[in-house]
Amino acid sequence: MSLSDVVPQLFPFYHDKVEAELKGIINSNPSLLLGMLRYHMGWQDEHGHPCYEKSGKFIRPILCLLSCEVVGGETRQILPAAAAVELIHEFSLIHDDIEDASNERHHRPTVWKLWGQPQAINSGDCMLSLACLALVKLKESGIADKKIIGSTQMLAEACLQLCEGQYLDIDYEGRFDVTIEDYLSMIAKKTAKLIAVSTSLGTYLGTEDEKLVNYLYQFGKELGMVYQIHDDILDIWGVRGKTGKSIRSDISQKKKTLPVVYGLQNSKGEVRRRLEEIYLQEHIQGEDLFEVMRILEQLGARDYSQNLAKQYYHQALAQLEATGLASQNLGPLKEIARFFLERDY
Amino acid sequence: MSLSDVVPQLFPFYHDKVEAELKGIINSNPSLLLGMLRYHMGWQDEHGHPCYEKSGKFIRPILCLLSCEVVGGETRQILPAAAAVELIHEFSLIHDDIEDASNERHHRPTVWKLWGQPQAINSGDCMLSLACLALVKLKESGIADKKIIGSTQMLAEACLQLCEGQYLDIDYEGRFDVTIEDYLSMIAKKTAKLIAVSTSLGTYLGTEDEKLVNYLYQFGKELGMVYQIHDDILDIWGVRGKTGKSIRSDISQKKKTLPVVYGLQNSKGEVRRRLEEIYLQEHIQGEDLFEVMRILEQLGARDYSQNLAKQYYHQALAQLEATGLASQNLGPLKEIARFFLERDY
Numbered sequence A, B: 001m002s003l004s005d006v007v008p009q010l011f012p013f014y015h016d017k018v019e020a021e022l023k024g025i026i027n028s029n030p031s032l033l034l035g036m037l038r039y040h041m042g043w044q045d046e047h048g049h050p051c052y053e054k055s056g057k058f059i060r061p062i063l064c065l066l067s068c069e070v071v072g073g074e075t076r077q078i079l080p081a082a083a084a085v086e087l088i089h090e091f092s093l094i095h096d097d098i099e100d101a102s103n104e105r106h107h108r109p110t111v112w113k114l115w116g117q118p119q120a121i122n123s124g125d126c127m128l129s130l131a132c133l134a135l136v137k138l139k140e141s142g143i144a145d146k147k148i149i150g151s152t153q154m155l156a157e158a159c160l161q162l163c164e165g166q167y168l169d170i171d172y173e174g175r176f177d178v179t180i181e182d183y184l185s186m187i188a189k190k191t192a193k194l195i196a197v198s199t200s201l202g203t204y205l206g207t208e209d210e211k212l213v214n215y216l217y218q219f220g221k222e223l224g225m226v227y228q229i230h231d232d233i234l235d236i237w238g239v240r241g242k243t244g245k246s247i248r249s250d251i252s253q254k255k256k257t258l259p260v261v262y263g264l265q266n267s268k269g270e271v272r273r274r275l276e277e278i279y280l281q282e283h284i285q286g287e288d289l290f291e292v293m294r295i296l297e298q299l300g301a302r303d304y305s306q307n308l309a310k311q312y313y314h315q316a317l318a319q320l321e322a323t324g325l326a327s328q329n330l331g332p333l334k335e336i337a338r339f340f341l342e343r344d345y
Helices: A003-027 A034-041 A059-069 A075-099 A111-115 A117-141 A145-172 A180-206 A210-237 A258-265 A269-279 A287-299 A301-322 A327-342 B003-027 B034-040 B059-069 B075-099 B111-141 B145-172 B180-206 B210-237 B258-265 B269-279 B287-299 B301-322 B327-342
Strands: none
Touching: A003 A034, A003 A059, A003 A075, A003 A117, A034 A075, A034 A111, A034 A117, A059 A075, A059 A180, A059 A210, A059 A327, A075 A111, A075 A117, A075 A145, A075 A180, A075 B111, A111 A117, A117 A145, A117 B075, A117 B111, A117 B145, A145 A180, A145 B111, A145 B145, A180 A210, A180 A258, A210 A258, A210 A287, A210 A301, A210 A327, A258 A269, A258 A287, A258 A301, A269 A287, A287 A301, A301 A327, B003 B034, B003 B059, B003 B075, B003 B111, B034 B075, B034 B111, B059 B075, B059 B180, B059 B210, B059 B327, B075 B111, B075 B145, B075 B180, B111 B145, B145 B180, B180 B210, B180 B258, B210 B258, B210 B287, B210 B301, B210 B327, B258 B269, B258 B287, B258 B301, B269 B287, B287 B301, B301 B327
């Protein structure tokens, strides 16, 4: 049984719950910005007609729910928190697409491409405000006030780190001296922090056991590293049309992804000179994209990246084991971890 | 004694408290985005050297503190809430400057002008996250959990309306059919809501009397209308160099401010034709700016706007009186109301 067979069977149950909650939150707000938000979520086309495009994977809210369930918490009660995590992720996507001048997401034009930058900035801000309001909704499901404030703090801190990670990501575009360490610290902020908060928030709302919250936080952090490194690999060597984003767009935008950082650090002589020459252009296009890909492959950047992702994957599993929770209960979280390592979309 | 003599004597005491709180919040976060935030606040120049530029008026947090004090609350205790209100306002300024392509604020280049749009979007997002964290800080000053959640809800709702108001403001730029009613509904969202939340939040944190909270909310709402209408007037007929923004930038960006909406609705024949001709250009510049100004003046748009501002001012005062609070205690809030109506910066 291949993973792509397993995971889609695991996700729909939670995916539907999360989507229903998100629709409730977004549609209950009679905002004029709604159309852009619903378009971004894949629920309607740019003219406001309902559509059934493939939307996001809702991987973060699903992790949040599973991490609640694994410690014996009630997932129904924490749906607004799971939705809040996704709203923060979606807000960051809308703004990142502007910042990175990305034209496509999920095989469709990005919000800024259709409505322009000003309204896209606005709709991202609106999405972030809805995340705050989602947490307030936890009152209705009987979550203690203290924990609602704790959740707000966790998510706001994740959001701060997201901004900082994105700052570094953009800053690195023009640099050649980015080390592996710099890269890891950037993705820890840009990607891993929100995933760590997704898992630990679910646990925090499902148990009073702080140790478990910490283990699940660490699990999410390691898992977030797997996710981003694998994402970097997919951008270069993924199958066109699967990921929903333009392929090799990281290279064309001169993003310092792991294979590139590794390549720049481990190339010498003529190869290094050629890489620098290509990366000194404003945009990398056409044949140069393939040349970068070939050079990185020859330097072993792909193997290096895959091995590092595997290392984080094993560290993530170790954190899960350390919880001491019954192995059969950890199954779904382990499945997701494997999906992060092996997904092709 | 002129107003400009009175108000600066009233503000510094609160201004300094708010600024100290804001510095604490912004500086306690060791973010790489800090430099941009500190620059925006007027605390350092673009190279990171401290400077003593004139910063914002902190009118919203000051209103928040005064509205707490007037109902017998402890202002020291609610400083983080006052700071949160300002952080939301500042976040919206950073993003609005991008959305409106404004080059200057407080006589200095805007954040996006110096660091580019991507990092400016990022720094606005960072400011908004800090606002959430500021509210969490209320725990330390002994505010009840229930009220912290209530505050989060009030500010998140204000933020949503802000986005919606800004959406309309941009949407109206290309339209000729904006009515006075459309305009009033737009500024109620873009400007008045956050001012209403500033006053009512202070009261909410200072008393258990819901009626007082409602009166102060209404007071802030009326006051917000005064503020924006007066701002519209200042943009056209203000003294260059006083407001810190480029003068007549609203006209040049084809913003549907009150005088313009009035002018478009109350002009006929040749005058109307000329106004439309000017407003069909992509940007309004040079001699056309002065022509719009002259036409609006002749149509009575300035008088109309001033009278409407006065009307809202009196409605604001009526809400204050309705509180039944001792008249001498209402003095500072009344002073600010008068400042809103008569300020020249």
